[in-house]
Amino acid sequence: MDKLDCRILQALQNDFPLSPKPYEILAHKLQVPFEQLWDRVQQLKAEGVIRRIGVSLDSRKLGFASTLAAVSIEPGLVERAAKIIGRFPEVTHSYLRKDNFNIWFTLIAADEEKIGHILEQIRSALSLESSQVLNLPMKRLFKLNARFNVSS
Amino acid sequence: MEFSDVERKMLAVLQDGLPDTLRPYEDAAERIGIETDELLTILQRWKQQGRLRRIGAIVNHFKVGLGAGAMVVWQAQSDRSEEVGKILAGFEEVSHAYERDISENWLYNIYTMVHGATAEDVQNTVERMSKACGVTEYRLLVTERELKKVAPKYIKESLK
Numbered sequence: 001m002d003k004l005d006c007r008i009l010q011a012l013q014n015d016f017p018l019s020p021k022p023y024e025i026l027a028h029k030l031q032v033p034f035e036q037l038w039d040r041v042q043q044l045k046a047e048g049v050i051r052r053i054g055v056s057l058d059s060r061k062l063g064f065a066s067t068l069a070a071v072s073i074e075p076g077l078v079e080r081a082a083k084i085i086g087r088f089p090e091v092t093h094s095y096l097r098k099d100n101f102n103i104w105f106t107l108i109a110a111d112e113e114k115i116g117h118i119l120e121q122i123r124s125a126l127s128l129e130s131s132q133v134l135n136l137p138m139k140r141l142f143k144l145n146a147r148f149n150v151s152s
Numbered sequence: 153m154e155f156s157d158v159e160r161k162m163l164a165v166l167q168d169g170l171p172d173t174l175r176p177y178e179d180a181a182e183r184i185g186i187e188t189d190e191l192l193t194i195l196q197r198w199k200q201q202g203r204l205r206r207i208g209a210i211v212n213h214f215k216v217g218l219g220a221g222a223m224v225v226w227q228a229q230s231d232r233s234e235e236v237g238k239i240l241a242g243f244e245e246v247s248h249a250y251e252r253d254i255s256e257n258w259l260y261n262i263y264t265m266v267h268g269a270t271a272e273d274v275q276n277t278v279e280r281m282s283k284a285c286g287v288t289e290y291r292l293l294v295t296e297r298e299l300k301k302v303a304p305k306y307i308k309e310s311l312k
Contacts, residue, residue, distance in 0.1 A: 001216070009216070012209035016170075018195055020177055020188050038174065045172065047215070052169035052303075053176065054210040059304060061203045062163075068252060068263070086300040089308065094300040097223065097293040101258070104223065104293070108304045134255050136263075140234070142249035143241035144205070 001049070004032065008040050009049070016053060059108050065137075066108045067115050070101040071122065072132040078102065084125050088118055101134060112137070158186060162194065164307040170207065218267045220274050224281070225260035227289035233261055239285040240264050245277045260291065 001009075007030055017025040023041070027034040044050045059066050073081045078096060085091055085105055094105035109115045115135070123133050155163070161184045170176035171183075181191040198204035213221070228236035233251050240262065241249035248265040264281070268274040271294065278292055 009209065009211060013211060014208060016207040016209070018177075018192055018199075018207070020175065020192070022176065023174060048212055049215045051210040051212050052172070053207065054169045054303065055166040055207050056205040057163075057167075057198075057304070057306070058203055058205050059306070061201065062306065064306065070258075082299040089305045091300060092302055092304045094298075095223075095295050096297040096299055097295055099291070099293045101293075103299065105300070108306075131257055134258050136252040136255065136258070138250050138252055139261075140237065140251040142237040142251070143246060145247050 004036075005040060005044060005049075008032075008037060009044065012041070012050065012053070064108050064110060065112045065115055066106065067112075067135055067137040068104065068106055069119055069122075069136065070104045070134040071126065071128060072101050073103055073126065073128075075102075077126075081126050085122055088122070090114075090118055158184065158190075158194070160307055161185065162191070167306050168303050169210070213267060218269060220269060220271045221265065221267045221295045222274050222278070223293045223295070224264045224266050224278050225291050225293065226262040226264070226285070226287045227260050228262050228285070228287050230261070232287075236285045236287055237262050240281055243277065243281055243284075245274075246281075262287075 011026055011030055016022055019025055023038055024034055027037040030037065041050070071081065071085070081103055082094065082096070085094055085103060088107075090107050090109045091105050092108055094103065096102060097104055107115050107118060109118065119133055119135055123130065165180050165183045171179040173179050177191055178188045181188040184191065195204060195207075213219075226236060226240070237249055237251050240246060241264075243266075245266050245268060246264045247267060248263070250263045251261055252263055254261050266274050266277055266281070268277060275292070278290070282288060282290060
């Protein structure tokens with residue numbers, strides 16, 4: 001990635017223009033010929049640097065419930081557990097972490113009852129005790145900034 | 153939750169991101185079945201209402217030299233949780249900072265996502281964070297692997 005790629009990534013991560021011709025506006029802002037900008041964007045997508053142009057919504061303000069959950073899984077059963085957990089469309093992110101509680105995942109569903117129900121299904125499918133499942137809903141947001149400083 | 157038909161269709165189309173095209177709003181509007189202007193107007197309104205946080209590229213941070221990351225959880229005294237959360241959120245290496253409910257077998261109440269180029273960078277940052285907020289009961293949960301990452305599905309039926 002060169003300097004131009006970094007500038008493009010930085011600009012694309014910040015507010016993507018709400019306009020019929022967003023890429024033209026970005027090209028103008030960055031003072032780059034439009035064709036060059038568009039080529040680079042396509043390339044960054046092809047390389048997997050840009051996953052997608054995301055529309056990040058506040059699930060709570062939209063009326064949905066969400067939580068962070070974790071389960072404690074024996075090392076040998078991680079793959080199977082990851083598959084079972086990942087099968088739920090309500091599970092949006094899931095990570096393997098080094099801890100006694102080793103699979104962590106976020107859930108978004110219609111309401112808290114539905115979340116409780118899904119966690120119970122996961123618990124019983126994985127034959128876990130209740131103490132091996134954590135449900136940690138958010139109380140307060142201090143920061144949400146999944147934008148990264150990109151340098152070449 | 154109460155959504156109009158148009159809003160439901162918007163969620164179904166936009167939950168996976170904007171179309172990967174030169175005129176993404178125009179193409180999204182066509183799928184939803186409304187005019188581009190109407191779509192942009194509703195998105196502006198959602199932004200004002202706080203329903204829409206941001207439209208922007210989702211970058212794979214492993215590919216931009218930030219391969220190391222950890223979730224760091226902190227046990228702040230409940231009367232200090234706001235203060236501690238704000239101090240930790242102020243670090244530029246921190247992308248997310250939340251207060252969460254505790255559980256009887258998990259007493260950590262402040263959650264931060266810390267990023268860096270190497271595990272050592274992350275470790276150093278966490279030590280600075282601990283000094284800054286005065287909380288020494290913390291735990292670093294190193295990310296070993298991403299198991300799943302998809303955009304939230306608000307609406308099950310896809311219109312695509």
